Amino acid sequence: MNAEPRRLFVLPLTIALLAMAGSVSAQQSLESNFRTTGPGVVQVFEAQRAVLQTSSAVILDGRKEAGYGVVVSPEGHVLAKASEVSSLGKPAITIDRTKYENAVILATDPAWDVALMKVEAQGLTPVVYAPTSEVPQGTWVVANGATTRTARRAMAGIISAKSREIPASGGAALGVVLKADSKKLVIDEVSEKSGAKEAGLMKGDVITTIDDKPVKKIEDIAAALKDRKAGTIARIGYTRGKEQRSADVRLAAKSEMFSEMMSRNDMMSGDFSKRRSGFPRIIQHDILGSSTTVGGPLLDLEGRCLGMNIARANRSESYAIPVEELKEIAERLIKQAASAPAPAAGDAGSPQ
């Protein structure tokens, strides 16, 4: 994001705050009930909480919450953050007071990190989309906070910066390691979670073209992918043995495949999302949950859906997919799922 890396003036950590407090005479403190995230303040958002109760979903990993979701159809379609739910198998999902077993993932959009999930349900209340995500900074927004088995809770905050693209941290890559000191571009290793792996590339394959242009050296690959974005597709020509083949490979964010170094700002940011960059466009707000409180809807004061929470980025920034794009993603993924062969749907639907 910054052209030139600068050291930041990291705010000094206050150590032994309590000891300090004891020594100061004129000390006053606001009881936690009335702090911005306290129940005494949040209760004013009851109307919006009621929307979260019926139109947000809680995705469960056993007894733990793995994330939230946005209910987008009466028939049980739910959008969730793909990187948080894709490893769960067939998780249970709670909507309102009902727990649905064996949810399935019907489709995913890797560029936006969104998964379309489905439970066997009818008559659900999908979110109502707001007409636009272009609301002024300082506008109240409400999202899922910690939940109980039967009741959703709300957290409130404001739109806090301009909507924009968040480029993939570290850039986008195929996710292959090439053999050193070889005259050809021979794949030596295919990274887990990479587009190359998904597309079936294997050790020993020789890359010959990218987007139909010949590549001969590592520098050619770097040049071909330099300005590419995570989530886009590169057409890779390669030879396996004597056979000439090609594959559409999704370019993954480097941060998705390799763990990032923790910066000092990360260390003071608590539990942030693993995938927090490489989004085509986001709106930003100041509601700070944890890595497992994303995926649910971001509501305006009318209870309409302004977007879907997609990343808790750091101590001061949270990102949501804007409603315009969210609507498009929901429609596209539902259509895509309808035309694909039906997955082994769970024998779910038995509410508890």
Place this chain on the structure above:
Amino acid sequence: MKPLLFRLALLLLPCSGLTAAERPYVNDKKAPEDRKDVDFIQAALTKALPQARAATVCIEVGEGSGTGVIVNAEGLVLTAAHVSSAVGKKVTVVMEDGTKHQAETLGLVADTDAAMIRITDKGDWPHVEIDRDSSVRLGDWVFALGHSGGFDKERGSVVRLGRIVRMANSTYQSDCTLIGGDSGGPLFDLTGRLVAIHSRVGQQLQVNMHVPMSEYVKHWDGMLKSEFIGEGPFAKKPVKGNGFLGLATEARDGGGLRVTKVGSKSPAETAGVKEGDVLLKLNGNALTTREQLQNLLKEMSAGDELKLEIERKGKPQTLTFNLGER
């Protein structure tokens, strides 16, 4: 009678507009009670935000960056002492739209983290009013601005809403979450008045500490006069003579000092001084003897900027860099 009353009301309205610092009524409620209260907070915030944002600047100091806020039309900026870090230092101020201006650090208070900077470029600067009377109270709604994580033109400075959750003599705590890069940034009340400057955080998200305006008001004149006030953790007092250049020299016939050795990884080497160069002037003073150079350096401190005019292979050059610490 009715028309008259109406007219009176018209006359009153502009007057009430003048008392902009009127205390927002929501601050006197334990919590917002209904939609009207919530709407009031939003309306006040969105109204105050454009001016607050225009006056909030990113401050680039050497390799680092923090935040500050302009408080008068002449370009006086308030920030944190751990951002300005020294008195009389050249820094760069970046406006919200990305334009950069030269500035210099004025005084600071080392034990409470208060500091002043002045933009040296001429201009009629967008600025905010400060809460001179410390009218802010526990539980008041406030908003923070800052260049979280550094300047990002696509994003702008980041606004966060919260309440004053703790007050002590020289510190306020709010639940506006701060991060590196926000240091020195402004905390405003709902009318857009500056109430405090971001200083430090705790590991917990709720622990965000600010220096109240009272601390600035108390030391205002001293800071304006570029005084280094107090001893403390937020800025290191300069020590005369602890500067480090990293050169050995000998006098040259016909004036100047010939460099006989450049210390490995020394400030001089980093700045590009080479063996055989002839030093002609230091900060405008013509150099003649080694003792004279040493005496000049004795009056300077680590971090001070020095301008070295040299001659290399008969050609004059000027190197500008900072002294290291001995």
